[in-house]
Amino acid sequence: MSMRVAVNMLWSVSGVGGSEEYLARQMLGLASIGADLDIEVFAPRGFTERRPDVARAVHVREVRTHNTSRVTRIAMEHSWLAFAARGFDLVHHGGGTVPRLGNPTTLVTLHDVQWTAYPEHVGPTKLRYLRSMVPSSLRRATRIAVPSHFVAQTLTAEFGIDPSRISVVRHGLQRAVGAAPTSGVELRSRLGLGSGPVLVYPANTHPHKNHALLLDLLARGSGAWADPVLRLVFAGSPGRAEDEVRAAISARGLGDRVVMVGRVSDADRDGLLALAEAMVFPSLYEGFGAPVIEAMRIGTPVVCADRGSLPEVAGDAALVVEPDVDAWADALDRVREKRDELVARGRARAVEFSAERSAEDLLGAYGAVLGGGEPR
Numbered sequence: 001m002s003m004r005v006a007v008n009m010l011w012s013v014s015g016v017g018g019s020e021e022y023l024a025r026q027m028l029g030l031a032s033i034g035a036d037l038d039i040e041v042f043a044p045r046g047f048t049e050r051r052p053d054v055a056r057a058v059h060v061r062e063v064r065t066h067n068t069s070r071v072t073r074i075a076m077e078h079s080w081l082a083f084a085a086r087g088f089d090l091v092h093h094g095g096g097t098v099p100r101l102g103n104p105t106t107l108v109t110l111h112d113v114q115w116t117a118y119p120e121h122v123g124p125t126k127l128r129y130l131r132s133m134v135p136s137s138l139r140r141a142t143r144i145a146v147p148s149h150f151v152a153q154t155l156t157a158e159f160g161i162d163p164s165r166i167s168v169v170r171h172g173l174q175r176a177v178g179a180a181p182t183s184g185v186e187l188r189s190r191l192g193l194g195s196g197p198v199l200v201y202p203a204n205t206h207p208h209k210n211h212a213l214l215l216d217l218l219a220r221g222s223g224a225w226a227d228p229v230l231r232l233v234f235a236g237s238p239g240r241a242e243d244e245v246r247a248a249i250s251a252r253g254l255g256d257r258v259v260m261v262g263r264v265s266d267a268d269r270d271g272l273l274a275l276a277e278a279m280v281f282p283s284l285y286e287g288f289g290a291p292v293i294e295a296m297r298i299g300t301p302v303v304c305a306d307r308g309s310l311p312e313v314a315g316d317a318a319l320v321v322e323p324d325v326d327a328w329a330d331a332l333d334r335v336r337e338k339r340d341e342l343v344a345r346g347r348a349r350a351v352e353f354s355a356e357r358s359a360e361d362l363l364g365a366y367g368a369v370l371g372g373g374e375p376r
Contacts, residue, residue: 002038005366006085006103009043010063010073011095018290019111022147023094024054025172029359031057037366040088042081044073070129077102090142090369098137107369108141109169110134112151112287112308114208116158121207121240135159143369145169145362147288150309167365171288172358173350178298182271191259193275196229199332200276200300202269202291203283206239210305212248213282216325219252224332230257232280233272237263273298278335281305282323289313293353296346301339303331317345 007027012020030037039058041047045066048055061084063076082102085091090105098108115122115130122130138144138159144166146152152168155161187193203209214232217225224230234245249258264272273279279295281304289310295302302318304310311320319334319342321327335342 002036003090003366003370004038004088005040006081006088006091007039007041007058008077008081008085008091008093008095009041009047010076010081012047013044013066018288019095021290022111022171022288023109024051025174025355026169026358026362027054028057028174029172029355029357030362033356033359033363035359035363037363042084070126074099090366092366093137093141096137097133098141100136100140104140104142105369106141107143107145107167107365108137109145110138110151110155111147112285113154113158114285114287116154117285118208141165143167143365145365147171148309148312150312151287167361167368169361169365170353170358171290171293172355173290173293173297173353174355177266177294178270178274180267180270181274181298182265182267184271184275187268187271187275191233191261193231193233193259194229196227196231197224197277198231198233198272198275199278199280200233200235200272201280201282202235202272202294203281204236204239205234205242205245207241207244208283208285209236209239209241210282210284210323211241211245213323213325213328214280215245215248215252215254215258217328218254218257220325220329222329224336225329228257232258233276234258234260235262235264235269235272269294270298273300276300278303278332280331281310282328283307283310284323286310286313292318293350297350299343299347301335301342302346303328303335315345315349317342317349 041058041060043060043062045062047062048060077099078101085103091103093108096110098106119127138161146168149168152166156163249255273295278301283305284307286308292302292304292313304314304318304320305323306320314320319331
């Protein structure tokens with residue numbers, strides 16, 4: 001008999017970002033490997049319309065509300081979901097917390113605990129909630145899934161979690177990533193990128209993403225960063241530091257060299273990466289850092305910070321550099337010198353992070369929840 005798995009994605013609303021993509025790709029991966037599972041995803045109203053790919057792969061049951069507030073989501077988890085998930089073999093809570101009521105056989109996915117390193121980047125109400133609910137959820141969960149060894153080690157160091165209770169479930173890329181990119185010609189014309197070299201930073205404008213480092217490099221104008229036709233594209237939804245990033249662009253006189261395009265389609269994302277001389281990723285904290293692998297899949301050299309999970313994810317397939325202006329000053333010159341090597345290593349590295357391999361990791365975690373190996 002198939003294992004019955006309820007997947008709690010009630011937290012998954014528009015704009016939630018990488019945590020949704022992480023879980024969605026796992027659901028698609030499980031379908032692609034033909035896992036013997038009976039999966040039902042519990043999601044907010046509108047999820048099926050927004051994620052038809054997931055709805056085609058697994059059964060989705062939507063709550064009647066759009067569920068945009070934390071209070072509403074918590075109430076639904078402790079009532080509607082608690083009742084609906086009673087008969088399942090396990091409940092996979094994908095949003096980092098476990099409700100106090102409901103099926104006690106649980107796997108909780110925690111994408112990161114950035115708030116432990118940078119509490120100042122989180123609003124006071126949300127910070128109080130996280131400090132209360134996350135440790136409690138980790139204690140009560142049957143098992144914990146994380147995207148990297150870095151996050152696993154953080155949970156042990158910060159909360160005393162036994163490493164044997166943690167499964168590392170890598171991010172996985174679907175085969176469609178990079179398959180149908182928007183043409184570079186169209187992107188240059190539509191976004192006003194000119195004919196010169198392009199750098200891309202695909203990240204929301206949250207404080208820890210460290211957009212300021214790249215702006216400082218352009219303003220300082222050393223080496224390849226001084227090229228007047230170089231364009232830097234910031235692609236990502238507005239975050240808590242959106243106003244600060246825009247003000248910094250203006251203050252440094254970089255309005256003609258930095259292009260902010262907001263959140264883009266998958267085709268435009270892939271097209272921008274394919275067009276770019278490099279994908280630059282100076283983030284100070286990542287639980288995984290999926291854009292690193294996306295760029296590698298497409299064949300774009302990566303320069304990233306040596307923080308969080310990024311060294312683990314990038315391996316020897318990227319330039320991994322201390323997030324300091326002096327350390328990054330010659331990064332573009334080094335990319336040009338080692339381009340062929342970085343592209344080849346990146347493509348080989350990306351193979352390790354397929355949706356199928358991610359799904360196999362998750363399948364093993366499900367089996368471990370129930371005290372055995374992978375479900376059959």
